[in-house]
Amino acid sequence: MYATTLGLPEPLALRLRIALKLQAGHGYRVRLSDSVSAQTDLVLADASVGDHLTRLLGRARRSCVILLFTDQDGVGPNGVRTVARSKPLTELQPLLRTIFDSIREQGSRPDSSENAGRQGALFQLATKTELDCPNLRLQRGETRIILRRWASRVLARSYSEIISAAEQLNQPGWQIEPMHQAQVSLPVDWVSRSLDGFLIRSLRSGESPPLPVVADTPVRLRDWPDLGDADDPLALQIAALLCNRAWTASELARECSAPVERVSSLLWAFKAGRLLQNAQTASTAVVANARPARSTADDSRSGLLARLARRFGLQGSTT
Amino acid sequence: MIDPFATAKIVFAGPVGAGKSTAIRMISDTAPVSTEVPWLGESDSDKQTTTVALDFSTVLLDDETTLQVFGLPGQEHLAFMRPILLTGALGVILVLSANDSEVAESCRAWWTALTAEEADLPIVIGITHSDRCPDFDLGKVRAALPSDRGLVPILTFDPRDAEQTRQIVRVLLTLLLHRG
Numbered sequence: 001m002y003a004t005t006l007g008l009p010e011p012l013a014l015r016l017r018i019a020l021k022l023q024a025g026h027g028y029r030v031r032l033s034d035s036v037s038a039q040t041d042l043v044l045a046d047a048s049v050g051d052h053l054t055r056l057l058g059r060a061r062r063s064c065v066i067l068l069f070t071d072q073d074g075v076g077p078n079g080v081r082t083v084a085r086s087k088p089l090t091e092l093q094p095l096l097r098t099i100f101d102s103i104r105e106q107g108s109r110p111d112s113s114e115n116a117g118r119q120g121a122l123f124q125l126a127t128k129t130e131l132d133c134p135n136l137r138l139q140r141g142e143t144r145i146i147l148r149r150w151a152s153r154v155l156a157r158s159y160s161e162i163i164s165a166a167e168q169l170n171q172p173g174w175q176i177e178p179m180h181q182a183q184v185s186l187p188v189d190w191v192s193r194s195l196d197g198f199l200i201r202s203l204r205s206g207e208s209p210p211l212p213v214v215a216d217t218p219v220r221l222r223d224w225p226d227l228g229d230a231d232d233p234l235a236l237q238i239a240a241l242l243c244n245r246a247w248t249a250s251e252l253a254r255e256c257s258a259p260v261e262r263v264s265s266l267l268w269a270f271k272a273g274r275l276l277q278n279a280q281t282a283s284t285a286v287v288a289n290a291r292p293a294r295s296t297a298d299d300s301r302s303g304l305l306a307r308l309a310r311r312f313g314l315q316g317s318t319t
Numbered sequence: 320m321i322d323p324f325a326t327a328k329i330v331f332a333g334p335v336g337a338g339k340s341t342a343i344r345m346i347s348d349t350a351p352v353s354t355e356v357p358w359l360g361e362s363d364s365d366k367q368t369t370t371v372a373l374d375f376s377t378v379l380l381d382d383e384t385t386l387q388v389f390g391l392p393g394q395e396h397l398a399f400m401r402p403i404l405l406t407g408a409l410g411v412i413l414v415l416s417a418n419d420s421e422v423a424e425s426c427r428a429w430w431t432a433l434t435a436e437e438a439d440l441p442i443v444i445g446i447t448h449s450d451r452c453p454d455f456d457l458g459k460v461r462a463a464l465p466s467d468r469g470l471v472p473i474l475t476f477d478p479r480d481a482e483q484t485r486q487i488v489r490v491l492l493t494l495l496l497h498r499g
Contacts, residue, residue, distance in 0.1 A: 151456035153449075186453040193450060194457075194475050221470060223461050227490070228445065228476035228483050236486075240493045243470050304327055305409075305495050307380045312346075314489045314496075 001030045001100055002037070006045035012069060012085050016044055019092040026216055027250065028100045040064050041103050042096075047082070065099055101215040120170035122202055123211060125149075125272035132274070135179040140168055146179070146186070147195060149274060152226055154198045155190045162193050166201040170208030196225040199269040200235050213264045214271075218246035218279040225275050233314070234258055235266050242270075246279030328387040329491065330404055331374070332433060333414035334425060335393035338447040338478035340374050342414060343390050345484040347376035351390075373400060402436050410441035410491045414478070415460075417449035423456075423463040430464055441498070442471065443491045449475040 003020060005013055020030040036043060047070040070082045083095070121138055125131055125147075134150040145165045146155040156162045168174075202208075221242040227235055237256050241247055249267055253260040270276045331339040343351050352375045374390030389404045391397075405411070413429050415422050426444060433440060449455045457473065464471050472490045476483040 148456070150458045152458060153453075153455065155453055188453060190453050191450055192453050192455060224470050224472040224474075226457060226474050228474035228486055229480075230486075231482070236489060236493060240497050244497060304380075304384065305492065307384060308327065308386060309489075309492050309496060311378065311380050311386070312485050312488050312492060314492055 001028050001041045001103065002033065002039045003030050003042040003044060004033050004036050004040050006034070006036075006043065007049040008044065008046045008069060009085065012046075015087075015089045015092055016096075019089055019096050022093050023096060023100060026097050026100070027213075028097075028104075030100075036064075042099060043067070045069065046085070065103060067099075098217075101217050104212075104215050120168075120172060120208060121174040121176060122169050122199055122268060122272045124174070124176060125199075126268050127271075131176060131178065133178040137177050137179050138165070139175045140165075140171075140173050143168060146190070148186075148192075149195065152195045152273065153192050154195045155186065155192050157187075157190055159191055159193070162191065162198060163201075166198050167205045167207075169199075169202035170205060170211065194226040194229055196227060196269070196273045196275065197230040199272050200225075200227070200230045200232050200266065203265045203269055210261065211265050211268050213261060214249050214267045216248045216250050218248050218251075219267065219276045220246040220279050221270070221275055222277045223275050225270060225273060232266075234262060235269075236314075238263065238266055239270075242276075326385055326387060327380075328389065328408045329488070330389045330391060330408045330411045331414055332391040332401075332411050333393060333429060334416070334419070336418075337393065337414040337416045339390045339393070339414045342412070342445070342478035342484045342487070343374050343376055343388050345478060345481040346378060346488060347388060348379050349377050351376035351388075353390075354392075373404065398432070401432065405433070405436045405440070408440070409495060410443070412487055412491060413442055413444045415444065415446050417446050417452040417455040417475070422446065423459040426460050427463045434468075439468075441491060441494045443487055443494065444471060444473040445478075445487045446473065446475045447478050450477070 001023075005016060008016065017032065020032060023030050033040075041064060043064060043066045045066065045068055047068050066080050068080050068082045069085045072082070072084050073087075074082045087095075121140075125136075132149070134148065136147045136149060138145050138147060143161060143165050144156065145162065147153075148155065154162060154165075156165060203211075219242065221239065224243065225235070225239050227239065230236075234256060238252055241252060241255060247255070249260055249264050252258075252267075253263045256263065267276065331343055333339055340351065340353060354373060373392060374388075376388045378386040378388060380386055389408075391404055392400060411433055413426070413433065415426055415429070419425055430442065433442060444460070446455075446457070446460065449457075455475075457475070460473055461471075464473075472494065474487060474490060476487055478484055
């Protein structure tokens, strides 16, 4: 990430430098400069720079975020967000984290210039709001499928076509078009499978370009994913965790001892299946840890459940 | 003293023809004891027998512990069996068929009946026959359940596939483990 500070009073500039360095804890390496360029992601300017700012921003890219420091929080001229100069470090640090999360997510959208046309269908389903409709028709070459997104189903002429579509899903070149209600007459001889299982299967294709890492903001499940035919123990483990409270991708990766990229891919799949919702803040681990003191019966039950879990091949089932 | 944890029990419930007996057979170590009689229902179904009292089989965990697997009869006139078989169960797998045009309503009715026996009974819902039903809508089944119990796992599966049936059991176990 590239940030620029302009005309800030020294105590505020110092707090901001510390807050920017602390972003490393969330995976953001921020390079600070005192001039705006085409690479700049964030401009932190004092309101006193006035018209000078507009001129400088002419050199910045359109998606650059501006924070203007004034006497109070609010919205300034041209809709620019204003932040009080007196804001302490404890508030600046999470504010910057939220901004960097949104910049990263924005930057990874397929319609941003650097990614245009390179992302596959799963990523588009997860990020494009215009594709959030009941039925979609997808085609890539000879492969044709219908996604009944609101019904959590995928339809094709045969199972092999569904498997083939899953293997290609994260490659570019898919034509995706919403099916309007009037067009929808579902072919009665087509086969139907779980959409969630299909999306998870698509992550296994080694030929697809890697998906970007999701923003490290807390999310939780809206519905349990249909994992009946999804042979992915990590997906089940993550679903169970997201069911109880909100987690970020990095928290899930730590909890499951899995690479954050793997966790992130599964979160994209859940997102494409309309299963995830953002949570404003991740609750603490109180829910998971706030269990009453264990009795002997509890211990016996836990031991029994652990043996059952092992017997049925459940991974990550320590109690 | 008898150790109640030396034997565990899970129960498969659901209407006639959903696939409970097949699912139980797929996960069991022993051939299930079934009370099956010839099926005299719709002739266009693959179903040749139906259970009229219960299914029972076991899964051996180790030398000391056995998992008992029961199947509730689906017929309404055998509903009196439910409290008997549900007593002491770790959880229930409710099996429904996507072939049923009123699967969402059936899900709600079974959910109500099962939770009336034990309010916080862990329940996982497994839906069969969905592969040949292009109209099947999982969203409608999700919406049919009350929201006061949090998220309820609803999965589609093929009861003839041992791995998919084990996956349903894994989800039930995941629920139990996360309850602590």
